[in-house]
Amino acid sequence: MPIPGVARGGLRRTYDVVIVGGGIQGLALAYELSARGLRDICVLEAGYPGCGASGRNGELVRSAFSSVEWATFFDASLRRWRDLSVELGFNVLFTPAGYLVLASTQEELDRCRGFAARHRDLGLVTELLGDREVRELAPALNPELVAGGVYQPDGGFAHHDAAVWAYARAAARRGVEVHPFTRVTGIRTDGGRVLGVGTTRGEISTPVVVDAAGGHARDVAGMAGVPLPTTTHRLEAIVTESLAPFLRPALATLHLLGYCHQTTRGELVGGTEQNVMEPATSLNGSLRGLRDMAQKFVRLIPQLAGVRLLRHWAGIVDVTADLAPVLGPVPELEGFFLDCGWVYGFMGAPAAGSLLAEAIDSGNVPELIAPFSIERLRAGDYIRESSLVVTLGDA
């Protein structure tokens, strides 16, 4: 199936908005900007739409996070996921099969108890489960690793390619140009303003540039002279052969630092992190990563021993010190916006797209994304989120 929504024509010399990066973030933002009535928007993508992390992720969707900042922002996104297929006119295959944050120790269960209480205050629908309830919900799990957890019944997963295609197609229908195989090589600025971008297909003038370059976001910000305090990391994932349904909810395990779900097609898709996440820009799979995933998933679901893997792959993400995204304007450079630093950027795309579009269009940063500013990173004023299954080692 050809990728929908891709422009075939040439590049124009001027646009009102240039978005660097055709991942789910750049495409969702382009769609939302056009939905607000902005015209002359283009998305420049070095490869093809979805070739970055957006086509390589674990496709999980939840808002059951521990901090107020994460939980409220991602809940706005989760609510959008439910009706996204209807809105975009293309099935993103969102399946609200439920999302379980699995606790394997008493300490982890206490942590879960803490954020389940916060969810109640925030109006999120989650339940704190004990070991027996988790075993009923997911009987395939190794009972030794089940102490309890937080369960979000309307979380789940979608299909990553379908979501990228849906946004690209919906954006293109509103006149957005998505140009594949067009790499941004420089950003022109003058007197604290953005003037345009240089690309492998020529120069473009524009007053607004958005950095949505995923694992290359730091390089792109650097082109504008904006130092981005991020490091690039590789995440790896595996997929097994198709098996009859044995796991209904999506899940994240705090103990093993892993996440997985069984797709409608029956494959188990998931990834794990090792204790120290080393900076890497390679898209190669590592044997270390493959063994870590195989061993942990077999520990989590013992009957997976002997199941064959179909594929193993890697993707890169550019992460901040608190693992939260960077969203919004850059104070010293007018017309330059950041939509990067994403580790959970698949599930976050619907809300990020609409809220950042509002910020760009109206000039006011909406409250839900205000905490994710670049200023917080510069001030070292980090967001504390303790339900993540990725880690920078010291977190």
Place this chain on the structure above:
Amino acid sequence: MNAERLDFRFEGGVVSGVAGQSIGSALHAAGVRVLSSSFKYRRPRGLYCVAGACPNCAVRVDGLPGVPACVTPLRGGEIVERDRRSSVMDPVPDRISRWVPAGFYYHRLPRRPWLWLRTERVLARIAAAGRLPDPDAAAALLDGGFEERRVEVVVVGAGSAGLDAAAGAARAGSSVLVLERDHQPGGFLLSEPGGATRAGELVTAATGAGAELMLGATALGWFEEGLLAVATRSGLIALEPGRLVLATGSYERGLPFADGDRPGVMLAAGAQRMLVRDGVRPGGRIVVITDEPYGHAAAALLHGAGIDVSVVDRRPADAAHADAVDAGVPVLAGRTIAAAHGRRSVEAISVVGPNGRSRLPCDAVAIAVGRRPADELLLERLYAGSVILETAPERPPGVEVAGER
């Protein structure tokens, strides 16, 4: 062959085969054609490449799924089952298939999300029908070991090129390890009469010079740590090769035509291997589809085993007849296959040519339309880390390619 007879269980009954055969050939000899079924629509599938290189013959052996029957030697006493029921036994998926064409769920269902939620559950039941391993079989695997090894020269593939390269490197004084996925060395030699003997001589030359040969060892992939991961029955080995010789040979090409996945439709070297290596006739009446000289050679070999064989050659008559080897094999030139017929396995094919369409009854089809290099490991090594293939990479130092491609 008066080799030892071995009994095993298949779907509740007892089947007997011969020592040295693969499980797949033994089942074929016993008349079993359907070994697995396709994803989603569950079309019946059976032996196709007979080289461990396609998904069609995966069966469940002693509680473990996904075992390629065509390259797994028969031990006797094993319990073999189909992992998924095909639509022949359970026609629902095939019947609903006209309502669920490929990709339908992207376009038809977005306006009715509730319908997707229901469809999703039904699809999961139909499409995802592989079974998990039996708990005991799974538990037994957990003892598998992990070992790291440095070897001066690693040769992947024990065909004639690999074995020859191994002998040469060993004679020159290097430590050499030859990896072979199959349980028998020889590669394409095993499809030729006398090939096993020739393979034996090559093995003697290589091991005599000091090379080590590891059978049932699949080189899984090249990893960025500079390691070649190898899966064996007893665990995982991470090899750090000083030099890597890729002698992985080639795959036979397939040919697309209607119902071309029916059991009985095979690749020609696979059909030959079944006959020569395992002593099992792929069929009683075989049509070879070809446009290459080796298709005619395959036809002659099969005919020599007493099989009723004809050749459909896609080229014009002069080229087709020039390559014909065996006067007892009729050649239909300037024609090609349009469809296979038969519900469970092939019973006839349709052949089209300038004079229209005709039907040939047969119980097997052998496709001989060329080969392509088995170059996955080479490509992995060459394109390591690249995302977008803008330029052709150079061959990295320390990697050699051996053999005919």
